[in-house]
Amino acid sequence: MLLLSDLAYEFTHTDPLATISYGKQALQLAQRLGFRRGEGWALVRLGSGFREAGNYPAALQLGLRGLRVAEELRDPFLLGRALNALGYLHWEQGNSRPALAYFFRAKTVAEKSQNVKLLTRVMGNIGNVYYQLHRLDSALVYLQQGYALDVREHDLTSEVGDVAMLGNVYAALGQSRVAQAYFRRGIRRAQSGHITFALCRAYMGQARLFARQGGRRADSAFYCAQRALAAGQQGRYPKGVLQASQFLAAAHAARRDSAAAFRYLTLASATRESLFGLTKMAQVQALVLNELMREDALADQQRLGAAQRRQQALLAVVLAAVPFLLLLWRNNRLKQHANQQLHTWNRKLAAQRDALRTALADLKTAQDQLLRHEKMAFLGELTAGIAHELQNPLNFVANFASVSAELTAELQAEVGRPVLNRKALAALATDVQLNQEKIRQHGQRASSIVKTMLEHSRNGPAPRLPTDLNALVEESLMLAYQNLCSTDHAFRAFLHTRLDVxxxxxxxxxxxxSRVLLNLCANALYAVRQQALSVAAVGGPAGYEPTVMVSTRRAASGHAVEIRVRDNGTGIPKKLQAKIFQPFFTTKPPGEGTGLGLSLSYDIVTETHGGTLTVTSEESQFTEFTICLPSEVIGIESLHSQPLQEDKAIYFY
Incomplete structure (x- = not known):
C-alpha cells in the first residue's frame, strides 16, 4: 500500500492520470486492510492527482478527508502534507487568503517535527501566494529561502517550480536580465527531469517578459507561449494550457489574425470551463462551506464536551456534599447559555450559506454580461479601426467634390454671360477636370485601403518595395494641409521640409x-492650429507663426532611415506621453478624434516595418515624432557627387 502511495506521489507533476490510478489502488488496499494511516496518505496523494488534472471539487473533497484522518491520528508528517496539498489547491484556484492560512499551518507543523523535506516545499509555496497577492518583496524572501532548501535537499521538482516563480518576481520588479537567467535555468532543469508543469511556467514567464519588451521580441514571445502550451498539453496541466492559450489568443488578436485568435480563444474557453465552470465552482464553494460548518461544529462539540465535563465534576461534588448543589444549578445555567449560543451560531451559518448561494447566482449573471460586453468591445474596436483608415480619403473626396461644385457653378455663370470668355471657361474646365482626377485618386486610395485590409486578413502584410520616401513625405504633408484648410478656410501655416537627396x-x-505620415502631419497641423487659437484668445504675442517641419535623413551607419515631424504647437503633457500610443486614447474633443491614429501608426511602424516610433514634447513649446526604419543602402554610391537638397520652406497665405 505504501509503495502504491509513493508511486502516486512520484507521478504527481508529470502524469496526473497515473497518480490518480495508483492513488485509487492504494486507497482501496488501505481500506481493505483497515490501515487508517495508509488511508490518509492515499487520500492526500489522490487529491493531488485530481488537482493536477484540473478536477478541483474532487481534489478538495479528498484533501479534506485526508486532513480529517491526519487530525484524528495526530500524525505530524501526514498532517503537514495534507495542509500543504490543500494550500496548493487553493493557490491554483486563485484563493490566496485560505491558501496562505494552510501553508503557514503546514510551516508550523514542519518546523515542530523538523520535517525539512516538507519545509522545502512549503517555503516556495508561500512565496507563490505572495506573488499572486502582488507582494513582491515577501514573495522574493520566501522563494529564495525555498530555493536554497531545494538545492540543499536535491528536490528537483520543488527547485524548478521555485526557479520559474523567481523569474516571474524579478520580471515584475523590472530586472529583465535576472528574470531571463532564472527562466533559462528553470527550462534546462525541468527538461532534464521531464517536469512539464515547471517547464510550462518557465516558458510562459519568458513569453510575458518578451511581450513586455515588444518590438522584435514579439516573435520570441510567440515561440515561448507555444512551447508553454505544448508542455502543458503534454503534462496534462490544464492551468498552464489555459494561461498559454489566453496569451496566444490575445497576441494573435493584436496582430489582427482573427482565425488563430479564435482558435486559441476556443481552447482557452474550453479549458477555463473545465477548471472554473460554474458547476465546479459551486461544488468547491459548497465543500468549503461544509468544511467551515464542520470546523464550527467541532469547536461547538469541544465547548459542549468541556461543559459536560464540568457538569460531571459538579455532580461528583454534589454526591460528596449537598452544599455544592448550588454549583450544579449554576452549571445548568451555563449549559443553557451555551445551547443558546450554539443555536445562534447555527442560524448565522445558515444565513451565510444562503448568502453564498445568492452570490453564486449573481456571479453567473455577471459572467454572462461580461462575455457580451467583451464581444461588443471587440466589434467596436474593429469597426473604429476601419472607419479611421477610410476617414482621410473620404474627407478628401468630400472636399474636392465641394470645390468641384463651386467651380461648376462658376462655369455655369460664365456660360450664361452674353459674351463668352473662352480663356476663363477653359481655366474653369481645367480646374474641374483636376478636381475630378483628385476625387478619382482618393476614391482609388479608399478602395486600396479596403483591398489591403482584405489581403492582410487572408495573406498577411503586403511586401515592402523600394520607395521614394522624400516624395511620400511631401505628398503626405500637402494632403494633410489641404484637408485642414478645406474645413478651416482662414487657417494658414508655415510648412518647412528638410529632405536628404x-x-x-x-x-x-x-x-x-503614407497613412502613418498623413496621420502625424494632420496631428501636427491640428496642434499648431490649436496653439494659434489659444494665443489669439489670451492676447498673446502677435509674432506666433504656426510651423510644421518634416525632415528625412539616413543614419550614419547607413542601415536606418529617420523621418521627423516637428511642430511648435500645444505640446503633450508628460503624464500623457506614455498613453498616446494606446488604442482609443485621445485628447481631442468628442467627435474630432477616434484615438486610433497613433495606435495604428505605431503598429505599422513597429510590426509591419520592424522600426520604432518615438515622441519628445514640451507642453506649449513643441512636439516631435521620430520614425526610424531599418534600411540597407541602395545605390548610395551614385549619389555621393550630388549636393544635399537645401531646406525648402513654403508659407501659405
Whole structure:
C-alpha cells in the first residue's frame, strides 16, 4: 500500500492520470486492510492527482478527508502534507487568503517535527501566494529561502517550480536580465527531469517578459507561449494550457489574425470551463462551506464536551456534599447559555450559506454580461479601426467634390454671360477636370485601403518595395494641409521640409507608411492650429507663426532611415506621453478624434516595418515624432557627387 502511495506521489507533476490510478489502488488496499494511516496518505496523494488534472471539487473533497484522518491520528508528517496539498489547491484556484492560512499551518507543523523535506516545499509555496497577492518583496524572501532548501535537499521538482516563480518576481520588479537567467535555468532543469508543469511556467514567464519588451521580441514571445502550451498539453496541466492559450489568443488578436485568435480563444474557453465552470465552482464553494460548518461544529462539540465535563465534576461534588448543589444549578445555567449560543451560531451559518448561494447566482449573471460586453468591445474596436483608415480619403473626396461644385457653378455663370470668355471657361474646365482626377485618386486610395485590409486578413502584410520616401513625405504633408484648410478656410501655416537627396529608395509598404505620415502631419497641423487659437484668445504675442517641419535623413551607419515631424504647437503633457500610443486614447474633443491614429501608426511602424516610433514634447513649446526604419543602402554610391537638397520652406497665405 505504501509503495502504491509513493508511486502516486512520484507521478504527481508529470502524469496526473497515473497518480490518480495508483492513488485509487492504494486507497482501496488501505481500506481493505483497515490501515487508517495508509488511508490518509492515499487520500492526500489522490487529491493531488485530481488537482493536477484540473478536477478541483474532487481534489478538495479528498484533501479534506485526508486532513480529517491526519487530525484524528495526530500524525505530524501526514498532517503537514495534507495542509500543504490543500494550500496548493487553493493557490491554483486563485484563493490566496485560505491558501496562505494552510501553508503557514503546514510551516508550523514542519518546523515542530523538523520535517525539512516538507519545509522545502512549503517555503516556495508561500512565496507563490505572495506573488499572486502582488507582494513582491515577501514573495522574493520566501522563494529564495525555498530555493536554497531545494538545492540543499536535491528536490528537483520543488527547485524548478521555485526557479520559474523567481523569474516571474524579478520580471515584475523590472530586472529583465535576472528574470531571463532564472527562466533559462528553470527550462534546462525541468527538461532534464521531464517536469512539464515547471517547464510550462518557465516558458510562459519568458513569453510575458518578451511581450513586455515588444518590438522584435514579439516573435520570441510567440515561440515561448507555444512551447508553454505544448508542455502543458503534454503534462496534462490544464492551468498552464489555459494561461498559454489566453496569451496566444490575445497576441494573435493584436496582430489582427482573427482565425488563430479564435482558435486559441476556443481552447482557452474550453479549458477555463473545465477548471472554473460554474458547476465546479459551486461544488468547491459548497465543500468549503461544509468544511467551515464542520470546523464550527467541532469547536461547538469541544465547548459542549468541556461543559459536560464540568457538569460531571459538579455532580461528583454534589454526591460528596449537598452544599455544592448550588454549583450544579449554576452549571445548568451555563449549559443553557451555551445551547443558546450554539443555536445562534447555527442560524448565522445558515444565513451565510444562503448568502453564498445568492452570490453564486449573481456571479453567473455577471459572467454572462461580461462575455457580451467583451464581444461588443471587440466589434467596436474593429469597426473604429476601419472607419479611421477610410476617414482621410473620404474627407478628401468630400472636399474636392465641394470645390468641384463651386467651380461648376462658376462655369455655369460664365456660360450664361452674353459674351463668352473662352480663356476663363477653359481655366474653369481645367480646374474641374483636376478636381475630378483628385476625387478619382482618393476614391482609388479608399478602395486600396479596403483591398489591403482584405489581403492582410487572408495573406498577411503586403511586401515592402523600394520607395521614394522624400516624395511620400511631401505628398503626405500637402494632403494633410489641404484637408485642414478645406474645413478651416482662414487657417494658414508655415510648412518647412528638410529632405536628404542621398536617401535613395527605401523598402517600405508605401500604402501603410503614407497613412502613418498623413496621420502625424494632420496631428501636427491640428496642434499648431490649436496653439494659434489659444494665443489669439489670451492676447498673446502677435509674432506666433504656426510651423510644421518634416525632415528625412539616413543614419550614419547607413542601415536606418529617420523621418521627423516637428511642430511648435500645444505640446503633450508628460503624464500623457506614455498613453498616446494606446488604442482609443485621445485628447481631442468628442467627435474630432477616434484615438486610433497613433495606435495604428505605431503598429505599422513597429510590426509591419520592424522600426520604432518615438515622441519628445514640451507642453506649449513643441512636439516631435521620430520614425526610424531599418534600411540597407541602395545605390548610395551614385549619389555621393550630388549636393544635399537645401531646406525648402513654403508659407501659405
Amino acid at each position: 542621398k536617401l535613395g529608395p527605401v523598402p517600405v509598404v508605401a500604402q501603410d507608411l
